[in-house]
Amino acid sequence: MQCPSCQFENLPGVAACARCQSVLAPVEVAVVPRRASVLRITTRALRLWYPLRGAVAPLRIPLPRSPILLMEPLPWGAVLRTLIPGWGHRHLGQRRVGTCLLALWACLILAAILMVATPWANHLLFGAVSVHALAFIMLMAANLCWERMIWRCAFGAALGAVLYFFIYGAITGTASRFICPYVLQNLRTNPLVATGDGLLAYGPWLKPKRFERGDLVLYEIPASAAPGYLVRAGYGLDRILALPGEHICYAKGQFTVNGQPLPDGVAPLASPPVLPKYEATLGMDEYGILSSLLDLRIAPQRGATVPLGLVHDLVIVRHDRVMGRVFWRLRPWARFGAVQ
Amino acid sequence: MPGRFANLEFEHQDEAPAALAAPRENPPRDSGLDLLAQAHEKNHSRQFELALRLYTRALQEDRRLVAAWVGQVQMLVQLDEFHEARVWSDKALEIFRNNGDLLATRAQACIRLRDKPGAYRYSDASLQAPGSSPWRWIVRGEVLLVDGKRQFEDCFQRALLEPAVLWFDRVVIARTLAYHRRAAAAIRYLRAALELDQTQASVWFELAGCQTALGMATAARRSYERCLELSPDFAPGLQGLVRLSTASPVAWLRGLWGRWRRR
Numbered sequence: 042m043q044c045p046s047c048q049f050e051n052l053p054g055v056a057a058c059a060r061c062q063s064v065l066a067p068v069e070v071a072v073v074p075r076r077a078s079v080l081r082i083t084t085r086a087l088r089l090w091y092p093l094r095g096a097v098a099p100l101r102i103p104l105p106r107s108p109i110l111l112m113e114p115l116p117w118g119a120v121l122r123t124l125i126p127g128w129g130h131r132h133l134g135q136r137r138v139g140t141c142l143l144a145l146w147a148c149l150i151l152a153a154i155l156m157v158a159t160p161w162a163n164h165l166l167f168g169a170v171s172v173h174a175l176a177f178i179m180l181m182a183a184n185l186c187w188e189r190m191i192w193r194c195a196f197g198a199a200l201g202a203v204l205y206f207f208i209y210g211a212i213t214g215t216a217s218r219f220i221c222p223y224v225l226q227n228l229r230t231n232p233l234v235a236t237g238d239g240l241l242a243y244g245p246w247l248k249p250k251r252f253e254r255g256d257l258v259l260y261e262i263p264a265s266a267a268p269g270y271l272v273r274a275g276y277g278l279d280r281i282l283a284l285p286g287e288h289i290c291y292a293k294g295q296f297t298v299n300g301q302p303l304p305d306g307v308a309p310l311a312s313p314p315v316l317p318k319y320e321a322t323l324g325m326d327e328y329g330i331l332s333s334l335l336d337l338r339i340a341p342q343r344g345a346t347v348p349l350g351l352v353h354d355l356v357i358v359r360h361d362r363v364m365g366r367v368f369w370r371l372r373p374w375a376r377f378g379a380v381q
Numbered sequence: 382m383p384g385r386f387a388n389l390e391f392e393h394q395d396e397a398p399a400a401l402a403a404p405r406e407n408p409p410r411d412s413g414l415d416l417l418a419q420a421h422e423k424n425h426s427r428q429f430e431l432a433l434r435l436y437t438r439a440l441q442e443d444r445r446l447v448a449a450w451v452g453q454v455q456m457l458v459q460l461d462e463f464h465e466a467r468v469w470s471d472k473a474l475e476i477f478r479n480n481g482d483l484l485a486t487r488a489q490a491c492i493r494l495r496d497k498p499g500a501y502r503y504s505d506a507s508l509q510a511p512g513s514s515p516w517r518w519i520v521r522g523e524v525l526l527v528d529g530k531r532q533f534e535d536c537f538q539r540a541l542l543e544p545a546v547l548w549f550d551r552v553v554i555a556r557t558l559a560y561h562r563r564a565a566a567a568i569r570y571l572r573a574a575l576e577l578d579q580t581q582a583s584v585w586f587e588l589a590g591c592q593t594a595l596g597m598a599t600a601a602r603r604s605y606e607r608c609l610e611l612s613p614d615f616a617p618g619l620q621g622l623v624r625l626s627t628a629s630p631v632a633w634l635r636g637l638w639g640r641w642r643r644r
Contacts, residue, residue, distance in 0.1 A: 050478075052444070052445050052476065052477075055445075070444055070476065071472075072437055072440035072441055072444060073437055074433075074437070074453055074457060074465060074468075074469040074472075075465055075468065075469070076462065076465060077462040077464065077465050081461060081462065081464075083464040084461065084462065084463045084464045084465075084494065087463070087464055087494045087495075087496070088463070088494055088495050091494055091495045091496040091497070092495050095495075095497060095498075
């Protein structure tokens, strides 16, 4: 206890200062130690922690002195929470700032999702990444020792790049394995979809082992050419008419499966193209799809007939070329909803 | 004498009944030093919980007893409450800054928590603090022992060369070695303590424990019996003897392994 007269440090409990004999007010000092619980949890945890810390210490690489130094310990709890922008600020008590950041980021993400498969989606996503990086920088601004503007910009750019490629890139890449957006071009007139419609289809991780008759699917059309004909590579959208192992026959605009006409409700989306008579038995991984929607850019020469090989490519689709079942329409907004 | 018995006469005045005597005053409270001595006694006989309470009572009487603060932390360590021992030694160091013995207890708490850097730091500080005591060297030896350095034995020997060394310091060294499973080394110090004082039951008990760890069942039984001769109601001794009689072959093998490794 410090004497108020001569500032000499006396032991607690003494009545008078040992140096100047001034009367000291009595000081209560706790003498009963705090005891551990029966389980001694803190002791056990520390006995594990210290050897671990000692083992890791030699592995730490000493970083060279950099212009951006950490002046104070980072608020790690808030930094980790800033993986959702604004949550870290709310954790530190900056509720208004945190709410604004969170709302702005959420709006940009939602807009990017709705504008998916358009150039706007990339811009909106980039905006969301910028807001996220801004949230981190605002949180760490007090801890960073600014020396030059160039280092501030470099740090911000590096942070944005890390967020964009490693976090958002990973998330969007993983999401695209479940749901894929598509915008089809050059469609023939039909009541279901139009050119420029934004559609969502199930991705490769949700692709079933076998599709059903009548499923509306997206499939790849490979480029092919024949004398007088050219088919450009692209995507097709139509219903599955025949399943693996069935016998199909296409003649005079009529499609039959195993000698029977197609059941009700299972038909191409539009009127089928004019093709010569074709008959085949599907393999175990092949589906019968009649590409009725696409403008296939078939440019026949005068008097030439469509070769059967080309017809085969247009009518029979392998399972691995089927991208997935289409289930949702994003655009136009007037027709936002499930694809029937 | 006041009251109705004021005019009573006795043939021999010294036969006056004791009830007529003036009422006794309140018995004097034990001073801090008395309580400290009692606490040391309980510490010697391995009654750590009781010793801790007596150290606390001693401090309630006199907060300036550094030995009581040191004793409290030592008892917390003996009761395996290492984190609490560290916290309490910090508390004591706030009051007695740069006290070597308290710094040594802090170092012991750190090394029992396996915090080697902290233990070295406080042990160095305790040796650099003014004064010297066996306790500081004992703790230094423990720190080196845990760190795998061979110089721990030198530190223990250095502790026994201190002017203020007591016979019990050998027991403290033995307890430290036994805690870190160096039973063979602990036995040497226990025997040295017994050469100075053969009447301490707790020392015989500790010797029996080390002999049991080395698989020396016969010697351990003799030590337990000697312990119970000196203190028949020494419960840990009785429990140890019972445990020895029901020892498993695994324990014998473990002792053999320890003897082979000379630990």
